[in-house]
Amino acid sequence: MGEGIMRLGYVHIRTTDLEASRRHYRDVMGMQEMACHNDRVYFKCWDEYDHHSVVVQQSDRAGLEKMGFKVHTYDDLDALEKQVMQHGGAVTRFSEGENYKVGQGIRFEIPSGHVMELYVEMEQVGKALPSLNPPPYPEGLKGVGAPRIDHLLITSEKPTETIEWLMKALNFYMAERVVENEHSDKPIAAWLFRSNTPHDIAIIPGPDKKIHHFAFWLDDWFEIRKAGDVFSKNDVSIDVGPERHGITRGQTIYYFDPAGNRNEVFTGGYIAYPDMPVVTWTVDQLDRGIFYFNHRKEWIEGFTSNVT
Amino acid sequence: MSAEPARREDAPESGGEPRRGILIGEAEAERPVRVSVEGEELVWHPGESLVATLMAQYFGRRGRGAFMGCREGGCGACKLELLEGVVAMRPNYSKDVLEDEERESGRFLACRARPITDISVRFVPRRNVFFELYGRRLREKERAAVGEGSGTQPEEVSHG
Structure with missing residues (x-):
């Protein structure tokens, strides 16, 4: 096994109103529209150099169509394919171009029913900045001007099984977990990583195949405030925030796209390494774990139950 | 409460308004109408969605909490059962949370709906898998903090 999965590459979501979603991701989030083919639009953020990181597809329902993780090498892809099969996953190979601008790769369902793709190459188009003597940010960013996507959080009816499968079959590392009490070792929610952030993917209990949110990175807390201004100005439906997470130590606003898919703007946290001791939260401290400033404890129920 | 099935726009009632029906489209009443929900009387105003009325x-x-939900037709948190009256619902909602069959039985999403007549509605209870696992432990902690007993069972989420 080489270095395995590198990062979350793309989130492919469904919308019930493609034009409204296009305005949201382009004009509110400030993403660059890269292509539009029939029922789907491809976007990338300004600090990303691969062709796209978000695909929005017209459908009669909201939710996650699939997620793509980028892998270091084709040897890694072969090794991961074997591991997925060893752990009971039914793998389909896809060829170059089957996903627009994406090279060959593998597709499979994880135990929660979510479709995941692994690939090695996507056409590189470069950042919105030169790679020689660049300024810190490009001119003319619209709205929030998010530099990149960061992670996604999915729900699973058997979260422990899904968490353990992702760690065994795909070599995800665990940054943080939720357990029933301090004597339990059984994770019922977890924040997993392959990059150096506290999570590239997280899993909480909920219906199979559903997405709780996917997140955009912002550089700091002041950018979170600015994003809140942009959301209110544009009548974007805000869910919770600005807030602080106990889990991951991130800072956040949650909000919804025009199909009701939850997005997050996220900053902070810490650098995660594979050898870090796992951080554990007990269920009785979960209100602080989810929203550290929420002393009124009024948000958790609706926040966790609403998914697409 | 009417026992009639919900009507679709392709099955209009001949001769006057149906007593209970969910139309698909962008229509709305031209003047304020009464909204009866869970024993309370609200007033809907032209130009606002029904979930905006409920939130306001x-x-x-x-004693009720703030409304939590996407207000964008995706999550189903604002799902209502129509008891009386007629509403029009915009078509851009997720069929994952409201299949055609369920809509035809008289349920709709408040965030995508505007009333055509006075209406009477009630909330539809929803399952929360997260709270089925975590809810008891969280509530035990809260009850312990105020000196009450514990051991309640997790229950369905209801806005009622």
Whole structure:
């Protein structure tokens, strides 16, 4: 096994109103529209150099169509394919171009029913900045001007099984977990990583195949405030925030796209390494774990139950 | 409460308004109408969605929490059962949370709906898998903090 999965590459979501979603991701989030083919639009953020990181597809329902993780090498892809099969996953190979601008790769369902793709190459188009003597940010960013996507959080009816499968079959590392009490070792929610952030993917209990949110990175807390201004100005439906997470130590606003898919703007946290001791939260401290400033404890129920 | 099935726009009632029906489209009443929900009387105003009416006059009042939901037709948190009256619902909602069959039985999403007539509605209870696992432990902690007993069972989420 080489270095395995590198990062979350793309989130492919469904919308019930493609034009409204296009305005949201382009004009509110400030993403660059890269292509539009029939029922789907491809976007990338300004600090990303691969062709796209978000695909929005017209459908009669909201939710996650699939997620793509980028892998270091084709040897890694072969090794991961074997591991997925060893752990009971039914793998389909896809060829170059089957996903627009994406090279060959593998597709499979994880135990929660979510479709995941692994690939090695996507056409590189470069950042919105030169790679020689660049300024810190490009001119003319619209709205929030998010530099990149960061992670996604999915729900699973058997979260422990899904968490353990992702760690065994795909070599995800665990940054943080939720357990029933301090004597339990059984994770019922977890924040997993392959990059150096506290999570590239997280899993909480909920219906199979559903997405709780996917997140955009912002550089700091002041950018979170600015994003809140942009959301209110544009009548974007805000869910919770600005807030602080106990889990991951991130800072956040949650909000919804025009199909009701939850997005997050996220900053902070810490650098995660594979050898870090796992951080554990007990269920009785979960209100602080989810929203550290929420002393009124009024948000958790609706926040966790609403998914697409 | 009417026992009639909900009507679709392709099955209009001949001769006057149906007593209970969910139309698909962008229509709305031309003047304020009464909204009866869970024993309370609200007033819907032209130009606003029904969930906006609920957020302005029902949620966050008299001990009820604030409304949590996407307001974009995706999550189903604002799902209502129509008891009386006629509403029009915009078509851009997720069929994952409201299949055609369920809509035809009289349920609709408040965030995508505007009333055509006075209406009477009630909330539809929803399952929360997260709270089925975590809810008891969280509530035990809260009850212990105020000196009450514990051991309650997790229950369905209800806005009622």
